[in-house]
Amino acid sequence: MQLKNESRFIEDLKNKETQNNAFESLLNQYKEPLYWHIRKIVLNHDDADDVLQNTFIKIFKGIKNFKGESKLYTWMYRIATNESLNFLKLKAKKYFNSSEEMMTYIVKNLKEDPFFDGDELQHKLQVIISTLPQKQKLVFQMKYEQNMKFKDISEILGTSIGALKASYHIAVNKIKKEINEIQTFL
Amino acid sequence: MDYNNNIPINKKRFITPKGYFESIRYENISENKIKFKGFIVPKNYFISLDKQQIFNRIYINKIKYIKTNFYKVASLAAIFICLFYILNYSELDSYDINSNDVINYVNEDFFILTNSEYSELLDSDDLNYTNLITYGDIENYFLETSNIDLENLIIE
Numbered sequence: 001m002q003l004k005n006e007s008r009f010i011e012d013l014k015n016k017e018t019q020n021n022a023f024e025s026l027l028n029q030y031k032e033p034l035y036w037h038i039r040k041i042v043l044n045h046d047d048a049d050d051v052l053q054n055t056f057i058k059i060f061k062g063i064k065n066f067k068g069e070s071k072l073y074t075w076m077y078r079i080a081t082n083e084s085l086n087f088l089k090l091k092a093k094k095y096f097n098s099s100e101e102m103m104t105y106i107v108k109n110l111k112e113d114p115f116f117d118g119d120e121l122q123h124k125l126q127v128i129i130s131t132l133p134q135k136q137k138l139v140f141q142m143k144y145e146q147n148m149k150f151k152d153i154s155e156i157l158g159t160s161i162g163a164l165k166a167s168y169h170i171a172v173n174k175i176k177k178e179i180n181e182i183q184t185f186l
Numbered sequence: 187m188d189y190n191n192n193i194p195i196n197k198k199r200f201i202t203p204k205g206y207f208e209s210i211r212y213e214n215i216s217e218n219k220i221k222f223k224g225f226i227v228p229k230n231y232f233i234s235l236d237k238q239q240i241f242n243r244i245y246i247n248k249i250k251y252i253k254t255n256f257y258k259v260a261s262l263a264a265i266f267i268c269l270f271y272i273l274n275y276s277e278l279d280s281y282d283i284n285s286n287d288v289i290n291y292v293n294e295d296f297f298i299l300t301n302s303e304y305s306e307l308l309d310s311d312d313l314n315y316t317n318l319i320t321y322g323d324i325e326n327y328f329l330e331t332s333n334i335d336l337e338n339l340i341i342e
Contacts, residue, residue, distance in 0.1 A: 024237045031235050039225055049231075056240045057247070118224020126224070 006072055013063045023060055030073070031056075033146075034080050040141045041084040043106050043126070045115040051087050055080045074155040081138065081156060103130045121182070128178045135159070136171040143168050 012022035034055060039048040058079050066075060088099065096102040107130040110116050111123055118126070129137055138157060142148045143164075150161045150168075157164070292299075299307070 020237065023240075027235075027237050027240065032232055035227075035232070036225075043225075045225075045227060052235075053240060053243050057244055060240065060244070115226045115228070116224055117226055122224035 007068065010063070010066060010068060010072060014066075026059070027056060030076060034076065037077060037142070037146060038080050038084050040145060041081070041138070042087060043110065044113065047087065047091075051080070051083050054087075055083045058083065070155050071152075074152050077152075077156045078158075085134070106130075121179075124182050125175070125179065128175050132171055132174065136167045136174075139164050139167045140171040140175070144172070 009022060009026075012018040013026065015022075031052065035048060035052050038051045038055070039045065042048050042051060055076070059076055062079070066072070070078075088102070092099040092102040096105065107127050110118075110126055116123075129140065132140065135157070139153060142153045142156070143150070150164050153159075153164055154161045159167075
């Protein structure tokens with residue numbers, strides 16, 4: 001997912017004359033992958049759209065301070081992840097008593113969401129994922145669903161690769177166990 | 187019915203609704219809905235999301251920020267002005283009041299004091315009779331104003 005000639009591209013993004021075109025190119029390349037990354041966290045399409053636009057605003061405004069210590073795309077994913085988590089935190093504070101209560105409500109009503117047409121098993125999978133601790137949830141989504149490398153996930157989440165592998169292993173086992181129980185029941 | 191390895195097979199055992207295969211079209215699958223393990227996106231969502239939408243949002247956020255802060259700053263300024271006014275103009279010294287204004291105010295018909303209220307306002311200096319006008323003063327006054335006929339004037 002890396003951009004060719006990244007350092008030159010970053011220069012174009014920082015340069016006022018070339019910024020618009022460079023940003024358009026960045027937007028076209030990353031809007032879909034970032035959207036799905038965000039959507040897996042917030043679950044709802046309208047919320048994902050909101051967070052995605054805020055993410056790109058932050059990227060646009062923050063690019064002049066980007067020092068290049070990490071890859072551009074891991075920096076963008078970090079912004080998207082933080083924006084999504086902050087969004088959920090604010091939503092929980094505004095409308096619910098806790099984050100857990102909010103996630104339970106969202107997942108429970110996923111079937112009524114016009115932008116979710118998964119079957120019973122898909123719905124159950126989302127319910128199981130929502131019960132995972134935040135870190136395990138993020139690692140599972142990034143590794144299993146988006147097929148990202150542990151090295152990149154480590155840069156995005158600011159966690160060591162070893163800890164990520166452990167979290168991923170625990171998450172996968174938990175989900176496998178729950179899915180097997182459901183399938184046995186079905 | 188066919189017999190394959192002595193197992194009766196009815197090739198027409200499964201049926202489909204009428205027109206089912208005609209209804210499956212490429213557009214229905216690829217264009218209308220982009221599926222990702224149960225999650226779907228509105229049609230043309232990614233096509234419609236462009237840089238102008240992001241720039242518009244930046245502009246709207248700026249306006250919102252200015253509006254919110256304008257009301258805050260205006261309220262603070264109003265409080266400051268009120269405080270400034272109260273602190274600088276609330277203490278009025280009695281010498282700042284024009285005595286003519288007081289006299290005019292007292293002489294207005296709506297401001298009527300009874301004799302007892304007047305006496306309360308006066309102090310001992312005001313009640314010192316030596317300060318009152320004497321008969322000699324009155325005489326001198328009438329002498330000075332020569333038009334007055336002294337013999338016909340009754341002085342009480």
